[in-house]
Amino acid sequence: MVQDPKGRGEPGFDKHVFICGHQRAPENPRESCNAKNSLEVIRTLKIMTKKAGLNEVRVQKSGCLDFCDNGISCVIYPEATWYTLDGSQEQLTRILEEHLKNGIIVENALMNISTDSGE
Numbered sequence: 001m002v003q004d005p006k007g008r009g010e011p012g013f014d015k016h017v018f019i020c021g022h023q024r025a026p027e028n029p030r031e032s033c034n035a036k037n038s039l040e041v042i043r044t045l046k047i048m049t050k051k052a053g054l055n056e057v058r059v060q061k062s063g064c065l066d067f068c069d070n071g072i073s074c075v076i077y078p079e080a081t082w083y084t085l086d087g088s089q090e091q092l093t094r095i096l097e098e099h100l101k102n103g104i105i106v107e108n109a110l111m112n113i114s115t116d117s118g119e
């Protein structure tokens, strides 16, 4: 058995945050989270979790999560909570303080998918 360099006894994290960093070519008509500044959001949340000492929270860039029009797409496991990030410091602070520290879902950041076809 290989010794974990961080001293962990089993794989996994208390919370695993995936934020889409996907970028499309400029001529592609579909939206992408990268174009909404998702890489900066990822970087900021990583710094915030580290400063908060949340060593059991992992924030990382994902590929396209396939809810592009509702992005910046973010999903947090194990709850499988989907958020639409607006890139604001205020929203990231709420997600950190409420969800990542205390397991409280940030209701007004939840991703809302419209099933209305507009007809």
Ligand code: FES
Binding pocket: 020, 021, 022, 023, 031, 032, 033, 034, 063, 064, 065, 066, 067, 068, 069, 071, 073
């Ligand atoms: S580009 Fe981000 S969810 Fe598809």
